[in-house]
Amino acid sequence: MVLIMVQMRLLQPSNRGRPATLPRLIAGLLYLQYAFDLSDEEVVIGWVENPYEQYFAGERYLQTEVPRDVLSLTRWHKRLGEAGVEELLAETIEAAKRRVIKASSAKRVIVDTTAMETAVAPPTDSRLLERCRVHLVKAADHFGLKVRQNYNRIAGRLSSQIGRYAHAHFKRMKHALRTLHSRVGRVMRDVERQVESFAEQSRNTLRELLDRTKRILGQKSKDKNKLYALHAPEVECIAKGKAGKPYEFGVKVSIPRTHKEGLVIGARAMPGNPYDGHTLAEALEQAAILSDVTPEVAIVDRGYKGVAIDGIKIYHPGLRRVISRTLRTIIK
Known part of the structure; x- marks a missing residue:
């Protein structure tokens, strides 16, 4: 634990601004999070309620409030990166070799792959198109762009109709999907025509959203390397042959x-x-x-x-x- 604290302390930013959360606390929370498969919010709530977890994370006295900025564990995840997480795993292996396993046990291993699922909604065509339109309209409002029509009422109704038609009315579903497709394309082109008038940083943000929208508008059902989530382009469709969950x-x-x-x-x-x-x-x-x-x-x-x-x-x-x-x- 001492080695982890020293290495994590080196990742702290400069003296400017508010001090970062203590590395000992973050290391303990990360261990508890992955040991019990908890989210950021769940591990913090459990830490407040459990004095044993507080002692494990370095506290000497009982705490009744959430520590400052611990809910933003995502920033520490990014700061640690792949190398930092590997250091944490290596330290747990060393601890296990001292009391739990023999070093020779690592000579015979079982290797398997699994799908690390991402928190994304089912990536149906209608859902992806509607998310693109919503994000484009929000971006237009944020940057002060003029969109001729946002289709808030029509697109929402079409998206719900497509979900109902998918069970039996396939021709109606395809017609509604084409209509929604064209409406999203209109909003995208309205935003695209006004992108060049912004500063570079704002233009890059809008360009990224427009590129992902174009990718969703152009992809077909049988295409490879499809975009399954607007906010997470790294998500892939993985088929592991499970009867209850064919695709992850x-x-x-x-x-x-x-x-x-x-x-x-x-x-x-x-x-x-x-x-x-x-x-x-x-x-x-x-x-x-x-x-x-x-x-x-x-x-x-x-x-x-x-x-x-x-x-x-x-x-x-x-x-x-x-x-x-x-x-x-x-x-x-």
Whole structure:
């Protein structure tokens, strides 16, 4: 914890302005947040109600109020970045190696990928078009642009009609969708004609919104690399073959963990929804760096079939017929 505090303290800004929140408090809150899968608001509320969590985060006396600016943990997330989060994970691995696991446990790992879902609404065409129109109208009001018609009443009615028509009235749904598409295009062109009259910073903000709107207006149902959320362009559609949830919207993440104890020794986002086998080498490299132990055996599922890495034995369920009974038990 001392090492984490020193490294996080180096990330604090200069002496100008209000001092940042104490690194010890932030480190404790981040650990509690990920240990119990809590949001920023939930972890702060639990911290106020639980004296044990306060003591864990460095407080010496009982606190009855939320610390200053702790609700904006997002800024600390950005300040830490990928390297800072990896340092936190490496410190938890070192703590586990002292009391919970043996260092040799990291030589045999299980590697799998999952979808890290993003908080986005179902990305239907009507919803995306309506969100584009709403954001364009708000931007026009904020920057003082004149829009000939904002279609607040018509577009809202069309969006609700499309949701009802989708169950049986497909021709009516397509007609309403085309109408909404044309209305959004009109608002976009009204804003686009007036962009050049603004300063560079404001112009860049509007350009970014216009580019995303054009992308949504131009994409088709069968296109690749579609935009699924106006506020989060990094969101991808991931199909993991689940019966209850065929498609998930977020970013693919590779997670290596020890085979015996199940301790997570790595976590890395894999943007672009790559083939699982192409992520294995990067995941094992990160696990070796964070745990200071080079994996020798990797147990994976059939999604990694066909991949080979020098110096590492890779086992997957497709090998059960040609391996020993002991290895067959390990793969299970």
